Amino acid sequence: MLIFEQSRSGRKAFAQSPSVAADLSGLPESFIRKEKPGLPEVSELQAIRHYTNLSRKNFSIDTQFYPLGSCTMKYNPRGALAAAILPGMLNRHPLAPESHSQGFLACLHDLQEMLKDVTGMKGVSLTPMAGAQGEFAGVAMIRAYHDARDDDGRTEILVPSAAHGTNPATAVMCGFKVREVPVGSDGDVDVETLKTLVGPQTAGIMLTNPSTCGVFERRIEEIASIIHDVGGLLYYDGANLNAILGKVKPGDMGFDVMHMNLHKTFATPHGGGGPGSGPVAVNERLLPYLPTPIVGKDGSDDAPTYRWLTDKDIPETIGNLSAFMGNAGILVRAYVYATLLGREGMHRVGEYATLNANYMAKKLEKEGFQLAYPDRRATHEFIITLSKLTKEHGVNAMDVAKRLLDYNQHAPTTYFPLLVPECHLIEPTETESKEAMDEYIAAMVSILKEAESDAEMVRGAPYTQPVKRLDDVKAARELDLAWKG
Amino acid sequence: MLIFEQSRSGRKAFAQSPSVAADLSGLPESFIRKEKPGLPEVSELQAIRHYTNLSRKNFSIDTQFYPLGSCTMKYNPRGALAAAILPGMLNRHPLAPESHSQGFLACLHDLQEMLKDVTGMKGVSLTPMAGAQGEFAGVAMIRAYHDARDDDGRTEILVPSAAHGTNPATAVMCGFKVREVPVGSDGDVDVETLKTLVGPQTAGIMLTNPSTCGVFERRIEEIASIIHDVGGLLYYDGANLNAILGKVKPGDMGFDVMHMNLHKTFATPHGGGGPGSGPVAVNERLLPYLPTPIVGKDGSDDAPTYRWLTDKDIPETIGNLSAFMGNAGILVRAYVYATLLGREGMHRVGEYATLNANYMAKKLEKEGFQLAYPDRRATHEFIITLSKLTKEHGVNAMDVAKRLLDYNQHAPTTYFPLLVPECHLIEPTETESKEAMDEYIAAMVSILKEAESDAEMVRGAPYTQPVKRLDDVKAARELDLAWKG
Amino acid sequence: MPFIPHTEQDVQEMLDTIGVSSIEDLFDEIPPQLRAGELTQVPEALSEMDMMRRMRERAAQDEGALCFIGAGAYEHHIPAAVWDVTTRGEFMTAYTPYQAEASQGTLQLVYEYQSMMASLMAMDVSNASLYDGASGLAEAALMAVRANRKSKSRKILVPGSVHPSYRSALNVIVEAQNIEIVEVEWNPSTGTTLIDNLASFEGEDFTAIVIAQPNFFGQLEDVDALTDWAHAQKMLVVGLVNPMAMAVLEAPGNWGEKGADIVVGDGQPLGVPMASGGPYYGFMCCTSAIVRQMPGRIIGRTVDLDGKPGYALTLQAREQHIRRSKATSNICTNQGLAVTASTIYMSLLGPDGLATTSGHCYQNTQKLIALLTSIDGVDKAFSGHNFHECAIKVPAKASLVLEKLAEREVLGGFDLGVNYSDLEDVILVCVTETKTDTDLDVYKLALADVLNEINS
């Protein structure tokens, strides 16, 4: 039932707003709203009961194993929430004077320093509000770099065919044409073809490493040379940073600019779709173009004072991407996470994320599942392809995903990357236990048997959720996007 | 699965305690524990996932209509929680000096004043930690009163047969014999018999009004005279205060002493069984005996200072019932609730609680259910008896209660009071909407039909819960009270 | 090992399964020269206890002042229930509802959000959120260019009375796509965009105009006239509004004859804490006619195999994960949790609660204006009407006045001189329902004191 269906006209059961109406007599009629908005009129209890019950219809990290590939659904420490909602943090106005902001600025500055270290970069701007905005900032900096050199002909951004959709979409938003680079059967970029695609029109390339194929791009240094040799720059899509956190620094691989997804690698909650945070890091070349604001530090280490750096400090900045400081509260959570992990813990992330993924990959392979890249090491994630199952039993990757829900397992990412048919991209993360992974594997084995004996049943899954399989076609054809009463 | 079954020896995945072990070298071996306790070794994620999922197996006010009679399961305002967990409230040590306690003491003092007003009493002590402890305090004060007058022969406490179990149990804990008073077919105490039961042995009577039969004891003033005339005192069990809050004051009915259940009437959460809070209120007669501590106020209303009253101020006090100030945090919540309701809101509680119960009673009667007291007004709750259903279809009150769970309705109180056969004691509270009650009634109507057409099915209910009906006999015979590994 | 559950035995069993002898072996495809050394800038781990202690100390540094700054972020009372429910693990630690059947909670909530927001704006549809108000405005500009097939110019009119940070973010985001932002001057006596200012643009091809209500100065624009003028010029109208104000002021869907075509703004006032600037969320509504040009996720109501109603991501063909380089935007992760909070906030307040809250913001602002302008030399900078912000002219440099107010623990507002060189003696002051009469007096006394000090 919708909250609107519980609404009754004239119900006022709250203690939430002043009980006396305000005096609006100074406002001319012409400015004033004529009709009430159609917000629900429910009691506090009704609202809480409704949304509490709605929440219970979700899978989440807190309730299920959630191996959604490319999304790094790791444990979100509650301590980070507790720190971020301290009154001094929660109630600080974004434009509060620096005299009243030293605590907050100190956290941000510390985070900048740590992110520089783990990325091997020279400068960081925390402002982008998610990975895609980080990509925008990064590619806009690439553009600014070429512009500053009057290097006008660079109209193309290269993107591997396996790349995440945000990569090509970002390149276009930044005014570039996208040229796809093929990926070989081993999951690595086809370097020979790449050589033929580069030239004076190349502004840069956007790469993740490990790639969305769940393997480490082994010839990354060679790729970097190829791009740099023609005058292009390398953008690192940090969505997969978890695989190499503390093990490899993108700056060392030859990347010029990158973003991080703090909501992945730094364990900030995904919030049912967001918010995230996508700081950008750059090497020396792109330092002048970093988006504002950035936190600067003056004074000694013992008695530091922090202040905002703006376009007065960074005159060539690409500028600001949001009204204030991006998703500030998420940055605080990420800072807390890094503080709790510490140096040792940071080194362990990549190790255990990789251990878990390789374990799951090997076990699933032993149970008869086909790895997309059987000859490669898995990184923090890996891909299986269910083509054989689809061909033999008509049970496809989506069917298996839906059936997993009946086993109380969140489905992995399906049909991405697009180049592997009927694929599942599986990312357990380092915070999951062996037992949790074994349960998932047992569910997969069981579904495999079900597909062999009762494919029809599997195709009808799920059966245990609040709804059965939904009609997406109807959703798109007969648009119903708002309740009409 | 139990948390212990997720434990693995040697797992240490927390950021919760110092990582270095402490130096215990100063402690002789003989004091030191030899074997680790069998606490689970799980990660933070495992613990959160486990307990989050466990919580999802509960019905609660926040998720369901919960008309548990005699328990007043009303909405628990989240604002009361927010106020009670402000750091200054949460971190205050119970023995902090008064100089560092004025904020907390002010809340308690204000609450005392409000409770005096709504009860029509002269003094309040907030210390009892639940209704039963309030009863203990009250009856102990009755005892102290008679003792102080050297009135030694008063060995009996009268208790109506319909009374809650805590009443007779309390009387015995206070060293009294219990004498049951019969209840008439109209739900009122049988006054004629009562007259024959009283005498010089009568220390007092414990009554609720409205009674646990869900009706108002109409001859209460006469009862008060009968008891007072023989030198006894009247104890008011405030569990049902919600029915008359703002409408009738127990002090005006002739009661000498009473407790309140703040977790019922004052909307503090029930916590899956507790904590509650059971302040006692007394008239002049019993003022000297109030349990300590109590909050006193010095100075003017403009510049008050508050302090603890102890046995130095109240030399005849029965004493303290707990180490500190009872369930202080619950008292803060109750204070906040009263503040949010205010005077008008307080008057409304009894009105709307009564409206809801009478509405449900009448509707259920119209749908063919039998009221236990059809000629009486319902108060904040009412009783139906399912004897007919039991006789005709072998479906008893428990079966209907269990089947209600399948309709996502929490069952009412069953088989209490004991004197009404196959009964449901139903208390909707004032915070439930007409729609919520209508849904419950619809479920009852549907179950009635089911009982007529498929009694077997109803007897097997519930079917939709995490477990089916449990074997209570086995639970008691083959005791398994702790996991043994 | 914080957050890592592996026992030594687990690790050994897993390595055996994989067939390697150490975790290190799993990195053997990585060129050795790329392997990182120590992380020198990451300090030793703190326990949660030590971390909280540090954070409490840092948070306390920034606490305690009375805040009258608005300028795009607003202090409102947030009912306790809002975040209690929002931070339930099932909402907070889920992700984008790709598996609709296991995400009906989030999906239905967002459908309800879309319904509420569309209704609050008097528009047909809403999306599920963009990053914030400023980037949302940029998305609106891009959308307008896609949607207005009649216009070829890629030029958009934006009044100078629109939030300066919004305007600069807009510029940053749209300039790469050759979209030109043309500034419209505001009237120095009213602080608003007058129709007269627009006459010079008539006849030229513009794709859209942005109309802010209230505008950055807190002033109320003649939205009906502006909307009708723009539509007559075949521009699309992009409304930029404070959603809290819309409980009292006429909604964009009802501006002029035909209403705005696209509406954006920041959802922060609806139950989202100020939190140093985010996470907030950009909301976006539009007419049905152009919904397929809308960026961001959209939830639709549909049915399941049994015909039971259910909710799912829809119109995904607009999005980057399907359409890639041809998507309406690159946005992927949005601001879902803030939207969750707003939805619960709007449910708790309802239409009347929201209107009362909004009305008290207005009323308190009027009270403060009266108090402050009773000080010699202090005056409203503009004539006309305003909502809950007001540009106040002081007889000194605003930056100096604000600095001295801050020393008195009053954050007195935003220095308009930062962005408007003509307004160096003007403070943008904001008052919401959270301020008591005592608070207003504190401000007045502090300001009088500061001005005294400066002038003596």
Add this chain to the structure above:
Amino acid sequence: MPFIPHTEQDVQEMLDTIGVSSIEDLFDEIPPQLRAGELTQVPEALSEMDMMRRMRERAAQDEGALCFIGAGAYEHHIPAAVWDVTTRGEFMTAYTPYQAEASQGTLQLVYEYQSMMASLMAMDVSNASLYDGASGLAEAALMAVRANRKSKSRKILVPGSVHPSYRSALNVIVEAQNIEIVEVEWNPSTGTTLIDNLASFEGEDFTAIVIAQPNFFGQLEDVDALTDWAHAQKMLVVGLVNPMAMAVLEAPGNWGEKGADIVVGDGQPLGVPMASGGPYYGFMCCTSAIVRQMPGRIIGRTVDLDGKPGYALTLQAREQHIRRSKATSNICTNQGLAVTASTIYMSLLGPDGLATTSGHCYQNTQKLIALLTSIDGVDKAFSGHNFHECAIKVPAKASLVLEKLAEREVLGGFDLGVNYSDLEDVILVCVTETKTDTDLDVYKLALADVLNEINS
């Protein structure tokens, strides 16, 4: 109408159904003279915003001092996860699990709690909680009288080194049932109960003895000897312990040859905030032999109709709602939510985390003792070993010293002179893992300063 959802139309429809014309009519069975007038002492309602403002102000009044008071309530770090999960509506707003099938969450959790607590105490079984440690001790005395069939005396030995408030509550609760509490003296040089003190009681019939570990002074008792002595006298042994200490100190079930028979204490140190004294909870464990005499709720594991494991209230025949006047206790509502928090707390820390935390309490205390006793005239009041509290003798009246420390925002401990006239110059100081070396220095400097002031 805060919290009341009725519209006027609802009310009318409901009245029509009932067949009355006003709500007032529903009260027609109440004698008119009993009807209450205005509630003059209940002020006008505040909105949640105004209430929170008032409560923030009040809370702030009590905040900020460094706390070294223990004496039965202890400041420990509580992991953020504990109360985040505990306050989920499904735990917080459920009641006693009478409907087992719809309460498996609470029931399983309490079964786990019972298992953890029994194991931490090295006892067979635990109940689901009593009100607090003090009233729990009284329940233990009553239980001992029921359980020790060999004793007829109804007399219980209680050392004077047991918490004074516990002893007085014990008295209040048991005296009505003619149970006599006989005090055992403590040794003024060790602050403990020595076997020698007990010799005089030999041969007499006592039902039970209470042994506290650590005792009120923080001192460690020779629990093995005391337990064996009591058992030799056919008394039951009631252990009274701090559960946090039990992660380091030997558990009651292992005291002496046969271990304690009943164990009680306050569960507050395990994840429950100090909160001015409650809600905490009394825990109680015992041997299997006497479980049917235990008061309070108990959860048992059983199976459902399908043979699937499940949990339910059991041994209800002990309880007031079944047994009424013959019940083991009148307790009904207990302290469930605090137990929920403790269960999660113990799961998060595990055996090693708890031992480390406990160990750091000990270690920090030793550090502070060294610091304080380095001040002239300051000394330990007792020889022997202690856990995380220590009786510190100062060269002045403890009450004066504490008052002056409080002025310096140091809550220096508990004035033992309040309860022990010989100890008017002794402060009971507590240090937990929450204190840093800096905190300890602050205390030392403040104390030195205070003593200087007093002596000059």
